[in-house]
Amino acid sequence: MTTLASVPPADRTAGPPARFRDLLAAEWIKTRSLRSTPWTLALTALFVLGSAAVATLTDHAAGSGPADFRPFDAYPQAGAWTLMLVAGSAGALTVVSEYSSGLIRTTTVAVPARGSVVLAKAAVVTALWTAVGAAVATGSFLVSQAVLYGRHAGVPLTHPGVLRALVASALLAPVCALVGLGLGVLLRHAAATMVTSVFIMLMAPTMFSDGARWSADIKHATVSAAWRRLIENWEPDPTSLGYSATVPGSWTVYVLWPLVSVALAVLVVRRRDV
16 A cells, blocks of 8 residues: 555656646746836836937927938937837846746746746747837837827838838847846846846947948947847948948847847756756
């Protein structure tokens, strides 16, 4: 006869492995249970929309025509930088908060497949910040158009460069959030992750120019420089002395940064102790 006392401890706690959809549900519960999450999203959206309105009012005089439409009015740099910082920080905190509180030990005991945990976090972060990015980018465009239509200078969504700028601005949030998540796994320290995130996404591009090929290549490989190129509606000038980024190259940057960040995070978390 088998009794509870005769069953090895490992067999008492053994159970079916967690399914990926269970990990997704757990990560979503962690995210939405934080009181700071809705406030952070609301304040970020309010600031970005407000910066779009201010930029449009400042840059467009009465009587401007559609040809004078500037994407930076709908997607101003101040709003974009704020979105990058908040998204990157939020992505990092999904990992760093568990390391700082020690909850990561409980997570790894419950789910030994650490790579799956990182992928679940990445999936939830991607879904959340894609929705936020789409809402903010669309709202910024509509706010700027509300101002421009009052001055008879509005442009439709089919205006050259508008749709690409809209998509690029919407995807800026999930790209930065996934980069922040990857840095959080690699560094596991809140302050170090935030400083590194700010340096890589905002400060590094300003250290390089388009005057030299090597410098331009480094600059164009950053997320913020790729975003700037994607929202601008112009073609490279063959007579220019500078090296301009291409649209396909900028989209490639958008794909590689989150992909490499998550891949490194999965690789690192599988190879080291908690």
